[in-house]
Amino acid sequence: MFQFIGIKDFDWTMFFIVMVICGLGVLQIFSATLDTVFADSWWKQIFFIAAGLVLMWLATVIDYHALMAQIYPLYIASVTLLVVVLLVGKRVFGSTRWIPLPAGIHLQVSELAKIAIILLVARFLTELRSDVLELRDLLKLAGIILLPMALIAKEPDLGTALTYLPILGVGIFLAGMRWKYWLTIAIILLVVVPVGYASLHAYQKARIVSFLDPERDPQGTGYQLIQSKIAVGAGGTWGKGVTKGSQTQLRFLPVPHTDFIFSAFAEEHGFIGVMLALVLYFVLLMQIVQNGQTAPDRAGMYVCMGVGALLLFHILVNVGMVVGRMPVTGIPLPLMSYGGSSIWSTFLMLGLVNSVRIRRFVN
């Protein structure tokens, strides 16, 4: 399983970009938590990143084929853990998402289960040995993914549950699906969305309503969206400077070191800082996609593209939320938001991509 890996094969460009983004994240966490009870978050985050680097190295050296061979036990373990979360998880802000671990760490299983889903989709689609996805296989795959999604949505954590969809989406897109199936899915969505909306939790409905019209309830759910937009706009071109953003420092911005970290970043670093960060994210994505293109096999390509799609979705939803173009869903910004689970799952996924990369000349 372990084989010699040349250090030069590792994607150092990606590594550099990741470290810069993480550095911006740590700086912003430091600034956003100054003089608060979370003031120790920035060095905790450094610890998470350090541990993440180890995880990334592990995921790189382990052959992804070996992981895919064990994917069904991994999948079952993930689903079981999600059930455990629902049973014994720690309840925070009315939602049960975390399993308490020693050393005060709370593990968000739904973040780590993404790895299993990516690998599962890759293996499933590879095993089709076809350039076209049949309906039966599509339904089978959808069922496999909908089960953990349903468990996560039950926590309730609709935002994280939805992040599983791009993995499925990019998978079936690449595997090739007939137009009539896309059409069918579109029609089904048209029916399901209103029904689904009706079955949402009140706070979830409120979030959607406030996304559509944030000024309607400025003290309630729309508050976060309004404050975020104010923070971003107040940043202007050059930003207010580290620890100088009033929206961030005076806590008008909600959770400025986790979900709304990019809003705090935009306030303190301005449009210039935002462009820098977005360019870094974009280059990172393209780096991942390029690794997918040069993958030695379909499985590797599916893995890379699954990771890419997932990160793109995270960026779209989180950054879109910050500027008021997406509803408040409470999903983190990869590599910048404070939190071990998110950092670790991201580093693991990037490790998978590197695992594909260093084996690109194997065949």
Add this chain to the structure above:
Amino acid sequence: MRFSSVEHRPEPTQPQKIQLRDDASFASNKIAAFQYTAVAIFLFLITGFWELQIKSPEIYNERAERNRIKSLPVVAPRGKILDRDGRVIVDNHSSWSLILSRENLHTEHLREIADGLHLDYDDLMQKVARYRKRPKYEPIIIKEELTPADLAFVESHRDPETFPEMETILSQRRLYPQNGVLAHVIGYTGEISESELDEPDFAKYNQGQIIGKTGIEKEYNDILMGVDGERQSVVDNRGREREVLGIKEAKPGKNLQLTIDLDLQAVAELALQGHKGAVVALNPQNGEVLAMASQPTFDPNKFAVRIKGSDWKEITSDPGNPLLNRAIQAQWAPGSTFKPIVGLAGLESGSIDEDTVFHCAGGASFYGHFYKCLEVHGAVTLHKGIVASCDAYFYGVGNKTGIDNIAFYAHQVGYGAKSGIDLPNEAAGVVPSPEWQMRNYRQKWYLGQTISVSIGQGATTVTPLQMARAIGGIAMGGVWHTPHLLSSATGKEKPHEWALNPDNVKRIVYGMYGVVNEGGTGVRARIPNIDVCGKTGTAQVASAEYEKSHRDLKDNSWFVGYAPCYNPEIVVSVLWENSGVQGAMDAPTARDVMKAYFDKKVRIAEAAAEAERQKHNPASAIVSALSPAHD
């Protein structure tokens, strides 16, 4: 078996790829599509930042500043109100007020806040609703005069998790004299009302400001009010102050010195206590109001903050009508106190002289009707007519002088018009005349009415203030100053003058001297060594028959007196409503006020003489300095 699915889909264009190649090349077009999607998404996000940060950052900057910076009002203390000797009548004292910050106000908290502070929930809701259209950063003052219990409630509940909208500020509260002394003159303050805000005069004020509602507080509100300051500070999302940006100090209102003499005022208030009536003391030489009392009175301290509904009900439903300032608002027939004016009209118009005689046979007949007098006075001349207050004599004078002359001189002395005192809502009274009757009732004047007016009955009504001014002005020889309460206004206004024949004035004054000093009806007003003049009066409040059937409707009694007889320094009018007894209580009340005035004058003169002596004799100064202080 899975391969079967591709067998029917041969790829003729690429015959070398019979088998599916297990590499990524098959999806390169789709990967490219993914890349374009990523580009589109990033552009979509960048336009979002462009719009907020480049196109209109000012809007958001301003909103961030509004979040960050909060202004709290620093309430300016109102000016104090002082008496003529500089003694404090109305003072302020500091107290805590509770304000609700509307930026983090949660209406669902209001019930608990109302309960905690013992406020009426509905009132509070209405108040909050009234502010709905105002800018968010304007706070609402919901309770003043916080008790220690209130403060404890606020401090224990204002944390971010409970009711962060509660804030306290230090403000000034009005402290009025106890027992309603001078309550009608001073008036009271209150929060500006919705209806007042709509009036142009009040446009300069803001919602929630405390303004004068009645009396001096209203009349001189602009002087007393001062300008509120502001405290700007940086706050966090919980409203906790992080940094003070600046304080604009409040500009306190100016102090106001009144012409009122508290010593005289106290005498007047004491004399009236427990009755319905009014006392007005003026200096006829300059119009200064020395004392003005009205009973029953009210406690303005109840209004000082926000009057409770129950207190308001109690005050307004009181049949004694304690809010009425009888000194300027009670309009009653002047009765016999009108006789000097009728006499003056007769003398000045030349219809009578001091020797003109009218016969009193317990009354006299005019136009086929017998008008009664209280006694049989026989042949009566002017002096006796005034001293004995003979109705029959004045019937004759009035009949001969005519209503037009009477009305003319009544107007000259200031009846039938507001005196122009610096208090709101003064009443004008009525001087009946043929024109007045035609204008108001579209009726012709009957000569019989002149007979009634001659003794101050009929439609004639005056206020106690008008009466003091009228008689004082006659004694001054025809100079009627505008009564005023503001000390600094003395000498500023031109008095109304109508040159009276000094001989005629003397004749009237001599009559009024007789009333007090020659066994007339006002004998109780005598003060030894001081020449007091005066005139009593009793006025029916309804027809005699009606009064008989309603025992509670007793006559009002009047007394107006002044001293000394020539160049008077003080004129006092006293009204007792429903007293029923002529001069029994009025004259002594006026006497007490005048006596207090002259006693004080003597005291001051003695003190000045003493001070003068000490200046020239240092030894006695040391002795007096060592002796126990006396006031």
